Amino acid sequence: MEILGLGEVTKDNDFGWYCSKPMMVPVLGTVCRILVEGYDDDSRQHEFHVAISNFLQLSPNALKESEEHIFRYYQKCNASCEMHSPECLSIETSSGVWPHVRIGNEVIVTRRAYGDKAIYVSVECNCDWEVEHGLQIVFRNGQRVNKIGQYDGHLTNSDAYNDDSLEDVVFVG
Numbered sequence: 001m002e003i004l005g006l007g008e009v010t011k012d013n014d015f016g017w018y019c020s021k022p023m024m025v026p027v028l029g030t031v032c033r034i035l036v037e038g039y040d041d042d043s044r045q046h047e048f049h050v051a052i053s054n055f056l057q058l059s060p061n062a063l064k065e066s067e068e069h070i071f072r073y074y075q076k077c078n079a080s081c082e083m084h085s086p087e088c089l090s091i092e093t094s095s096g097v098w099p100h101v102r103i104g105n106e107v108i109v110t111r112r113a114y115g116d117k118a119i120y121v122s123v124e125c126n127c128d129w130e131v132e133h134g135l136q137i138v139f140r141n142g143q144r145v146n147k148i149g150q151y152d153g154h155l156t157n158s159d160a161y162n163d164d165s166l167e168d169v170v171f172v173g
Helices: 045-057 067-078 094-100 157-161
Strands: 007-011 018-020 023-025 030-036 101-111 119-127 135-140 144-149
Touching: 023 045, 030 045, 045 101, 045 119, 067 094, 067 135, 067 144, 094 101, 144 157
Parallel strands: 030 101
Antiparallel strands: 007 018, 018 030, 023 030, 101 119, 119 135, 135 144
């Protein structure tokens, strides 16, 4: 099967997702597989195509613009760290987070079940300051970062906290 923007994809029999071949994702600066969830039964498949196209056209500046939110996530996690513990990191500036982040090699494209029901692109990353829960970066319609925090599978903070006032909040501190 072919999905516009991804080319030939294969179906994962365990999850029912479509998986692209590994491809360079400029915004992430790495090669990833794109996983598309819920595509077959969606009556607005063209919205997946638009979000995928948007995401694959993003420059690394989109991540750079979110580094202050990632830094705040680091600070929140680090606040409970004992300063002389080996797990405790000392990152002085927002740009200093990147050596401690490892972008995942799979990107999930899915429709949000609640709220705007738009297409979201989610990336799971490992980070040195939160080994257990990692870092999740989510892009609304593949265009801009709309959520930063631990990987919890939610596509917005509004969904994560069941609070409509957090709809446009990128990071909850």
